[in-house]
Amino acid sequence: MKAFLGIGFRSDATLASFEDVYEKVKSGFQICGVATLSGKEKTQAFIQFINELDVPVSVHSRESLARLKTPSITVKSVEVYDVSSVAEASALAAAGPSGQLCGKRQVSEDGMATAAIAMQRKIAGEV
Template structure:
């Protein structure tokens, strides 16, 4: 399983999120699942991205995100979700135990969205 995890600011556009994904996908094989914080999973932009890509979208609870150590650190992510990177933590959590990042957090050019990609142990 290859999971693209996302973090984004309020007001991020679909283009911002797509740009972050494109940057992260330079380092990884084909994504099979999208993930983000549960409160962000209900955003229209994430729903549109999932529809455009034809991929499932999962929301990760704040409690789970806060338990995951991430290699990068954003003060905004720490303040809002208790983790250094919502994108990295979402990708790792959704890719199941033992997952590893294959693309660390990439930031969209407008700095409104981030994406990281994790690979789980199961295909």
């Protein structure tokens, strides 16, 4: 099964913010991709973090993320993007229609980044 890391963050998040939240959420998963909200992938600290992980990045529109139901609701995320949780919705979007979240969304110590992991489950009849 493939694991996808969804990341939500404030524009002033640092590389340390990403590394911290990643350590909290990775828990033995082998990450095969990182996902976030379209436009955020251009942030310098995010680019540095992705370069460290050396995995593909997928970006998703506000509209596509807003359609996904997530267990967490972040007031700021709803106000700004109309998305309940950028990290959880991004992880689910990357994992595809059979995606399921693995555990709770985590927040970096400085509160600047959030992360969630979703697994791509096999669909019945898939080999």
